[in-house]
Amino acid sequence: MSETGSSFSATQSYTLAIDGMGGDGGPEVVVAGLAIAADRHPSARILLIGDEKRLQALLAQHPRAAAICTVRPAGSAISMEMKPTAALRVRDSSLRLSMDAVANGEAMGVVSAGNSGAMLALAKIVIKTLPGISRPAMAAISPTTKGDVVMLDLGANVACDWRNLVEFAVMGEAFAKAVLGLPAPTIGLLNVGSEELKGDERLRQAAEVLRGSPLARQFHGFVEGHDITAGTTDVVVTDGFTGNVALKTGEGALKMAFTLLRQVFSSGLLGRIGYLLVRPGLERMKEWLDPRRYNGAVFVGLNGVVVKSHGGTDAEGFASAVDVAIDMVTHDFNAGIRDQLSRMGSLTASRFSNEKEPTQAVSAS
Amino acid sequence: MSETGSSFSATQSYTLAIDGMGGDGGPEVVVAGLAIAADRHPSARILLIGDEKRLQALLAQHPRAAAICTVRPAGSAISMEMKPTAALRVRDSSLRLSMDAVANGEAMGVVSAGNSGAMLALAKIVIKTLPGISRPAMAAISPTTKGDVVMLDLGANVACDWRNLVEFAVMGEAFAKAVLGLPAPTIGLLNVGSEELKGDERLRQAAEVLRGSPLARQFHGFVEGHDITAGTTDVVVTDGFTGNVALKTGEGALKMAFTLLRQVFSSGLLGRIGYLLVRPGLERMKEWLDPRRYNGAVFVGLNGVVVKSHGGTDAEGFASAVDVAIDMVTHDFNAGIRDQLSRMGSLTASRFSNEKEPTQAVSAS
Numbered sequence: 001m002s003e004t005g006s007s008f009s010a011t012q013s014y015t016l017a018i019d020g021m022g023g024d025g026g027p028e029v030v031v032a033g034l035a036i037a038a039d040r041h042p043s044a045r046i047l048l049i050g051d052e053k054r055l056q057a058l059l060a061q062h063p064r065a066a067a068i069c070t071v072r073p074a075g076s077a078i079s080m081e082m083k084p085t086a087a088l089r090v091r092d093s094s095l096r097l098s099m100d101a102v103a104n105g106e107a108m109g110v111v112s113a114g115n116s117g118a119m120l121a122l123a124k125i126v127i128k129t130l131p132g133i134s135r136p137a138m139a140a141i142s143p144t145t146k147g148d149v150v151m152l153d154l155g156a157n158v159a160c161d162w163r164n165l166v167e168f169a170v171m172g173e174a175f176a177k178a179v180l181g182l183p184a185p186t187i188g189l190l191n192v193g194s195e196e197l198k199g200d201e202r203l204r205q206a207a208e209v210l211r212g213s214p215l216a217r218q219f220h221g222f223v224e225g226h227d228i229t230a231g232t233t234d235v236v237v238t239d240g241f242t243g244n245v246a247l248k249t250g251e252g253a254l255k256m257a258f259t260l261l262r263q264v265f266s267s268g269l270l271g272r273i274g275y276l277l278v279r280p281g282l283e284r285m286k287e288w289l290d291p292r293r294y295n296g297a298v299f300v301g302l303n304g305v306v307v308k309s310h311g312g313t314d315a316e317g318f319a320s321a322v323d324v325a326i327d328m329v330t331h332d333f334n335a336g337i338r339d340q341l342s343r344m345g346s347l348t349a350s351r352f353s354n355e356k357e358p359t360q361a362v363s364a365s
Numbered sequence: 366m367s368e369t370g371s372s373f374s375a376t377q378s379y380t381l382a383i384d385g386m387g388g389d390g391g392p393e394v395v396v397a398g399l400a401i402a403a404d405r406h407p408s409a410r411i412l413l414i415g416d417e418k419r420l421q422a423l424l425a426q427h428p429r430a431a432a433i434c435t436v437r438p439a440g441s442a443i444s445m446e447m448k449p450t451a452a453l454r455v456r457d458s459s460l461r462l463s464m465d466a467v468a469n470g471e472a473m474g475v476v477s478a479g480n481s482g483a484m485l486a487l488a489k490i491v492i493k494t495l496p497g498i499s500r501p502a503m504a505a506i507s508p509t510t511k512g513d514v515v516m517l518d519l520g521a522n523v524a525c526d527w528r529n530l531v532e533f534a535v536m537g538e539a540f541a542k543a544v545l546g547l548p549a550p551t552i553g554l555l556n557v558g559s560e561e562l563k564g565d566e567r568l569r570q571a572a573e574v575l576r577g578s579p580l581a582r583q584f585h586g587f588v589e590g591h592d593i594t595a596g597t598t599d600v601v602v603t604d605g606f607t608g609n610v611a612l613k614t615g616e617g618a619l620k621m622a623f624t625l626l627r628q629v630f631s632s633g634l635l636g637r638i639g640y641l642l643v644r645p646g647l648e649r650m651k652e653w654l655d656p657r658r659y660n661g662a663v664f665v666g667l668n669g670v671v672v673k674s675h676g677g678t679d680a681e682g683f684a685s686a687v688d689v690a691i692d693m694v695t696h697d698f699n700a701g702i703r704d705q706l707s708r709m710g711s712l713t714a715s716r717f718s719n720e721k722e723p724t725q726a727v728s729a730s
Contacts, residue, residue: 145621155557158565192520192609199606200523225613229621241564242610244557245603248590249611253618256510256594260653261626264646271646277639281629288625 013045014070015108016305016325017101020050021077021094022114023311023318027051030113031058033309033318034065040319041326042068047107049074050094072097078118080311087118088125095119099126102304108329109305111296111321116308120156120299127304130334132341135160136301137168138240138308139175141294141324142250144231150176150185151228151236154297155244162205165189165237169210170344171300172235173218174336179327180234187215188223188233190242206237214343254289296321298328301337305329378410379435380473381670381690382466385415386442386459387479388676388683392416395478396423398674398683399430405684406691407433412472414439415459437462443483445676452483453490460484464491467669473694474670476661476686481673485521485664492669495699497706500525501666502533503605503673504540506659506689507615509596515541515550516593516601519662520609527570530554530602534575535709536665537600538583539701544692545599552580553588553598555607571602579708619654661686663693666702670694 018034020027027050034046045068048055052073059066075092082090090096095114101107103126110127112119120136129136139152152172157164169187176185189207191199199222210219220233225246228236238246261282265275275282295317299306305328309321383399385392392415399411410433413420417438424431440457447455455461460479466472468491475492477484485501494501504517517537522529534552541550554572556564564587575584585598590611593601603611626647630640640647660682664671670693674686 143621145624158557190610192523192606193613225610225615226617226620228614229617238610241557242607245555245590245607246610246614248558249593249615250590250618252591252594253615254622255591256508257619257622257654259510260650264643264650267646270642274639274642277635277642278629281632281636285625285629289622 013108014047014101014106015041015044015329016322017047017049017098017107017110018322019094019098019110019112019114020048020055020071021074022112023309023313024080025113025312025314027054027058029313029315029318031055031062031065032315033322034069035062036315036319037322037326038064038068040323044068044322044326046070047072047098047101049097049101050077072101078115080115082115082118084115084117084121087115088121096122096126099123099306102127102306107304109307109325111307111309111318111325113309113311113313113318113321115311116155116297119306119308123299123302123306127302127306130301130303130337130341133167133171133301133337135164135167136299137164137171138243138297139172139300140247140297141179142228142247143289143294144229146231147234148180148294149228149231149234149236150180151238151243151247152300153238153240153243154247155240156299157240159241160202160239162202162209165202165206165239166209166213166344167301168237169206169215169219169235170340171337172237173215174333174340175298175300175328176234177336178331178333179324182234184218185234186218186220187235187237188220188227190228190236190238190246191222191224193224214340258286294320296324298324300333303334305333378473379412379466379471380406380409380694381687382412382414382463382472382475383687384459384463384475384477384479385413385420385436386439387477388674388678389445390478390677390679392419392423394678394680394683396420396427396430397680398687399434400427401680401684402687402691403429403433405688409433409687409691411435412437412463412466414462414466415442437466443480445480447480447483449480449482449486452480453486461487461491464488467492467671472669474672474690476672476674476683476690478674478676478678478683478686480676481520481662484671484673488664488667488671492667492671495666495668495702495706498532498536498666498702500529500532501664502529502536503608503662504537504665505612505662506544507593507612508654508659509594511596512599513545513659514593514596514599514601515545516603516608516612517665518603518605518608519612520605521664522605524606525567525604527567527574530567530571530604531574531578531709532666533602534571534580534584534600535705536702537602538580539698539705540663540665540693541599542701543696543698544689547599549583550599551583551585552600552602553585553592555593555601555603555611556587556589558589579705623651659685661689663689665698668699670698 048069049072074094074097078087078093078095098110137153138156265271297308307325413434414437439459439462443452443458443460463475502518503521662673672690
């Protein structure tokens with residue numbers, strides 16, 4: 001279906017607006033991903049935005065995707081290299097029009113595999129930050145030995161103060177409820193472990209506020225790097241610099257383990273026979289750790305659901321990002337944040353009112 | 366041999382002073398580790414400090430260790446839980462006397478498996494910081510797909526300014542030369558990767574200074590979390606908070622991979638047969654990733670070699686820590702730092718003299 005020629009109405013409501021042009025694989029991967037998503041979410045209604053001719057041609061090849069999509073033409077696309085400040089000036093980009101659709105109430109969320117810096121900047125300006133949240137954060141799900149863990153911030157804010165960390169805890173808890181389906185997710189604050197070096201003042205203040213908050217029962221206190229994959233808590237809260245480094249370091253270590261395993265199984269006849277014997281188990285292990293299963297970092301703290309698919313992902317990965325966005329829309333993720341904030345609000349406001357205001361963190365830009 | 370009754374002279378020179386009481390395993394693990402070290406370094410001369418009776422009894426069981434050790438009695442030991450400020454007041458602890466031996470020139474380095482906070486605090490006070498270095502850092506070697514990587518700081522300084530990061534680069538380079546034997550180690554500055562978020566001002570300043578320094582050719586620029594295990598550079602420089610989290614996150618991810626692998630190989634008869642077929646390769650992989658091979662975090666930037674063995678390690682791990690200390694003593698690690706500092710000195714001093722002084726980082730304590 002195309003809007004061109006259809007009786008489009010501004011009150012029409014879509015589940016998601018999708019940037020058809022984002023990502024290294026471009027519209028081909030997006031539409032192939034939507035074909036997978038269509039099987040999982042047949043009642044979803046997708047507003048697919050981008051180069052109309054290319055998107056319609058691809059939808060013709062993917063009738064399942066076509067069944068849930070409406071195409072909206074966009075005059076341009078934001079490249080992966082474009083600076084956020086430049087991206088903000090492009091009014092007719094597929095990314096901008098996707099954000100507009102959320103801002104004007106046509107769609108409940110947006111998914112893009114495009115430029116994340118541009119995405120964050122546009123989301124702040126167009127969709128806007130939730131009342132009571134000072135800065136949006138980037139969250140994602142990672143595998144642990146026990147289950148899944150939600151980590152945030154993963155890079156939206158390279159420096160944070162205690163207030164940001166408390167807000168991240170609130171948003172991470174709501175995210176774990178909506179996407180992991182946990183009734184009372186536990187929360188850890190990432191810190192260093194040695195006796196002398198229990199982090200800095202902002203960590204101690206954030207911990208103090210959480211201990212005295214309605215989240216106190218779920219707050220586990222400080223956790224260390226190895227607790228992330230151990231699944232010690234369901235949510236791990238940290239600043240965007242540390243979170244980004246931790247996420248990529250963990251992924252790198254797993255990649256190294258698989259590289260070394262490949263060498264083990266490809267050395268000699270015994271190795272190859274051994275591989276054949278344990279292949280089903282290894283496949284399950286790879287699937288468990290597959291980054292595509294976790295594709296879909298989320299910008300939380302905005303007036304709408306904003307999901308960033310990895311730029312280099314394939315159709316399966318893009319479909320996972322759509323899954324995450326639909327989970328968040330379905331479980332009304334933002335209502336969870338608003339509820340928690342209203343319970344926290346007076347507490348965080350008053351707690352340090354007699355002390356000096358915490359140092360304003362330096363902005364990331 | 367015991368000093369008690371021997372004609373000890375203050376000019377007598379030991380390769381290393383060793384805290385016989387540190388670590389979860391206590392003197393048993395230390396002396397068993399020294400027995401392994403004695404085979405590798407038969408000409409080393411060790412001053413072993415602690416509870417004389419216990420140490421002599423253990424040396425009687427380990428004649429190889431006894432051959433290279435001289436025992437010096439200490440009246441007390443620092444517990445793993447003691448706060449650094451309290452540890453500083455204990456004058457007769459085995460850790461303190463070990464540091465004293467380095468400070469008064471009796472020994473060239475010290476190894477302890479004890480309380481790291483106490484160790485850093487005592488080292489700063491007793492052994493003192495190298496001229497030209499503002500703050501010591503904690504460095505260690507980690508495995509990568511290609512070889513080994515030196516990472517620092519791993520927790521000595523939770524916050525750092527650009528000057529600290531430049532000094533860490535100088536010390537990390539000297540460490541990679543001394544311990545990994547690399548003629549011209551490459552250096553990376555750990556950062557976040559996304560376009561908009563290339564870290565903060567202190568990272569950009571540190572990078573600018575390094576690009577204009579005698580280390581320019583070895584300086585690779587910014588690296589990301591996944592570059593650590595990819596072996597993109599030989600040295601990875603970061604602040605102590607990020608470094609501590611990255612190290613533990615990487616270790617945690619590898620631990621998770623091994624836990625999942627164990628499940629693969631223990632599920633059913635095929636899994637167990639598969640395991641038997643690939644066991645030699647798996648053992649090599651485990652050995653490569655074995656934290657004991659890398660045991661021995663080093664406090665760099667002090668007037669002597671100071672090596673921290675992991676508290677929970679076994680004899681093999683303690684022997685690795687002794688290896689690292691002896692490598693550093695043998696290759697005169699500190700001379701390498703002094704040389705590089707004298708070449709860098711005027712440069713870093715003048716570079717930002719026209720700008721405002723960089724913000725003094727908050728101390729960790």
